[in-house]
Amino acid sequence: MAGSWELEDFLPFSPRAYWRLFALANEAAWPAQPFLIAGGTLLVLFLLTGRRPSPRWLGPALGAAWLWAGWQFVALRYGALNWAAPTLAWGFYVEGALLAVLGLAGRPVFAGRGRGARAGTGLLAAAMLAWPILAFVDGRPWREAEVFAVAPDPTAAATLALLAVAARGRWTALLCVVPALWLALSALTLFAMGVWQGWAVLAALLAGLAACAARRP
């Protein structure tokens, strides 16, 4: 209708062009994906068996994932469709740097217990193992699968999940900000595209925030 804007009017690209970005990002990262999924599976099993990963290797690993996803996907590929994306990529660089530096300094300590940590482990499994299947469920080719460290949404969801496994603290809360904001923005984008995946991202955001809030000190 004339005189009114709708959410979709602010999106300058089509769902088809957006989904194709994942195929191009996967091509650039191949054959890292099987190793990333295998690593994610081991991390979930590690947590399920009650062991707690050291931040000194997990922090830099997560940081590298954010830097790669921010640079290769958000800035380079998404940036070609959305002029705001290169600016958004700076959030990924800040989050990646913080995770790496704090991790090397021994923070945060991934030693949370209770419901929050269990929910976090569940969300981590979803981000690492279920997220790549969403493209297939949507009837799209496997090459458009969203994999942790290559695609931004599972990277943000996995990070929120791991922060739910960490002990409470100022730094942990700070590290939640960028993943939560990205997931909120991504959900809005997907809703504007009129695709059901927006609900999956929103569910991950709410589950991650709830898990973080349910942590024990």
Added chain:
Amino acid sequence: MRATRRAVLAGAGAALLASASGSAAGEVLWKRIPATGERIPAVGIGSWITFNVGGDPALRAECRAVMAAFFQAGGGIVDSSPMYGSSQEVIGDALAKLNRPPGLFSADKVWTRSPAGPAQIAETTRRWGVQRFDLLQVHNLIDWERNLDILAAMKEAGRLRYIGVTTSHGRRHDELEAVMRRRPPDFVQLTYNVVDREVEGRLLPLAFERGIAVICNRPFQRGRLPDRLAAHPMPGWAQEIGVSTWPQYLLKFILSHPAVTAAIPATRRVDHLRENKSSAFGPMPDPAMRRRMAEHVRDL
């Protein structure tokens, strides 16, 4: 080629359309740019969303195929904006790979505050790979007075052929009207389709009166109109104007307004492009038929 607003409002559309189009019955519809009398095809192509495909080689090839079909069908206005992501680069890439086919009427926009305008225009020119633009427009009236100064200087220097101002979604019509009265550009671009008809009240008659060419964006409401109408059968009387599909119906309605110079539907499909182009063939609706068309869609 001037007419009074009263004549337009009185519905002397058929005669005025013939005057504005300069085309005989049975020919493809071209329309005159009032400022110069130059004739251009009435169906152009927009690039919002559809051509924003980044560096994806497969999707770029699809856009190139659409552009190739567009020029095979006579060409016309190709419209873009710095706001449209990678669309400018995709158009430039297609033009280069198609060996710069004849029939291009290049139209883009300046979408920034004035001090940054010349740099943005230079970047836009580089992306298209053209020597100069046929038309540059002030996008959504942004800093329009100073940007019009920049464009006027370019036109004066022979680096630009036409100047325009755009709006969309029915926004800022009062301001657009003020521009048309105070500083009439060669072109205005606005939203007009069979359901978004507010511009019929003042802006289209004013454009006709002042000799301003009109480009209509969002002719299909970003695809929503054909999608909604697809559930309904085409009325039998539409055959009188050579219409067999809803996109043809929607475009013929727009193109038959005597003040309209061109519509710029966007598409990423060659079959849709050909269907859009086919709307410029055959008989055009007269004022009575136009009323019938609008009422029919309203009542569905």
